[in-house]
Amino acid sequence: MRKGSKVFLSFVLSGSLLMGCGDEDANDTELIQPGDATDEVDDSAAPDTDIDTDTDTDTDTDTDSDEEIEISFWHFDPGERMDVYQEAINRFEEENQNITINMLQIPNDEYKQRVVVSMSGDDSPDLFASWGGGWLEEFVDSGQVMDLTDSDIDLDRFIDVALENSVFDDRVYGVPLGISVYNFFYNTEIFEEYGLEEPETYEDLLEIIDTLNDNDIYPIALANQPMWPGAFYMMYFADRVGGEDAFNDAWRREGGSWDDEAFVRAGELIQDLVERDAFNPGFNGLPYDAGSARQLIYSDQAAMMLMTGGFVNNVRDEYPEFEDKMGVFQFPALEEGEGDPSNLAAGVSPTWSVKEGTEHPEAVISFLNTLTDLETAQDYVNRSGNVVAIEGVDVEDPWVSIFTEWVNEANSIQFPYDQTLPPELAEVHLNTTYDLFGMSITPQEAAEAMEQRAQEIE
């Protein structure tokens, strides 16, 4: 008898130990969120349940203007950008007294996971931000995103190339607000000191790298642990070698493949840069968000960095003095390649989408119009450091006007592979490019791995 209970007890004990692990995991993930994020989640979860009970009693909510409506709205932008959204919300709530918008900002890296979890349950947001592309398509395919093609939104005021990023099978599933251009930022003081000029061609860039190396300055700062910063080089090299069709043909399976010359050569060029010591040491172990690469730039230890327009935001936030000596140039032309040097790499961020089956479609669409109207767009372009995807806005910010000019003159715009491709292929792209930087794989092997996974998915 006692033995039996002992065995039972030990079983329960082991069970509770295992159960402890579940608990602690939950705690750990909460810890990752900085600050108030957790509290805000709770806030947003509560109104959702309110909505549910409302609709049980009253079905035609949208026509009844006295009806209290709550809309949940999720995005991933911190700082000034979030303030711009908040001001749009204030304007909208003033015009529509009966509607409350519950905004929730979730940090970038965690955002995707949070949306996935919410979509699998019933508490997904009415309106949410994404980067368009393959990630959004995954939700569209699962019937979770509302078709906005025939909704009460004037689609003509969006810049076509950005809007297309959330068009699947000729239907529109999201409307863009910002375009983040990827380009080199550099330290003009260092360039002056060593008599360097903005490179026109890739040869120029290589010379700059050699000069800087001779003077014990890290030529290019790179924090490649999250893998996307290095992937920018793959995007640009593949484009400069094979033109914009290289990616499109391989991705759409229209006569191209991932082991085409363009991608193999791009891998070789990446490894050539690594061998030239173009980057700060240990770049593959540095996380971008923690800021060690930006620190190298701010402290004059490194001279250049290929980054998104978000870098402008970072500088203003972290070390405003640097803005005075900051310069920008586009990824240089590659003589051996066929790519047009005006081709840009850029990301659409954010793109707004509406949940399929939202309780108050008219209210959400109406808010979406406020969130993408000229006033919001103007605020956004003045304060975000990003190009805006809405036409008819005056650009005053010096950096944004340069970026806007590039976008207007660009022969084509390449969106990041990892956001365009389906997630599983995107992962192979990121991993192989990372391994190319780490010199643990040959360009040929990387290209073949990519092609093999593409064929498996097909």
Add this chain to the structure above:
Amino acid sequence: MAQQADVLTEAKLQKKKDRNNTRLTIAIFLLPAILTYLVFILYPIFDTFVISLYRWNGISPTRTFVGLDNYTTLLQESRFWFAFRNNMYVVLLSIFVQIPLGLVMALVLFSKIKGKKILNVLFFLPYLMSTVAVGLLWIFMYDPVNGPVNRLFNLFGMQSVHWLAGGTSSLIAILIVIAWQFAPFYMILFRAAMVGIPEEHYESAEIDGASETQKFFYITLPSIMPTIVSSSILAVVGSLKTFAIFYVMTGGGSGISTDILGTFMYRQAFINFNMGYSSAIAAIMFIVALISVIIIQLIDYRRRNK
């Protein structure tokens, strides 16, 4: 006579009633805990097993039943075994480095040296910090250019190591951090156990002329054996479910060289949209943890019966 019997049965009945009442009270008090346990622990575990039998992307309203397909694919995938191997390194580290280290630290604090209080705080401090903070702290410690660890290396004329950039070195780097962070936890357990050892044992050992080493092996170690066993269980389970430190420091990165089951599962579920597949990983983690705990319990059970 008859009356007496009646009184007796009545008393018996009353007793029985009382007992039933007590049982009811106990049950009512236990109910909240049991309900929480059922709803938030047992049901999710059960549901994980159910989901693992489906192909499901985690967001779609429909899912396809595929039986044990997820498991057969998983067991054939080299990346799973790679992640599993890394987990095993963490298990070995916890048992053969952290627990002995914790024991040594406890012994130091138990000996008659000066500055014990300061040492106590110093030893225990790492465990008090949140794992994410520890991860970020060590990212800066390991920084290839400005990090103190490499500065120290350079001071002694050694080459800088790109700790978190290479496959093996990043794994070693993280294992060091784990040992640093969790050894104090075992130290506290051992200290508590050592405090409970009666002083008379040591006194009589001293009278018998036992050396310090003998005292340790014949008194201290056997007395804290139960603690060592429960520490091992905690170490094994904790190592299998470890996630946060890897997620923060490398995200399973350097390619996949520091992938562990936790990060592998996370990626499958939330990046690659394979909720069914990742549930299979979770299920296997659960089974492995359960089996290890049962084995340790059995070993301990036999040891106690000897």
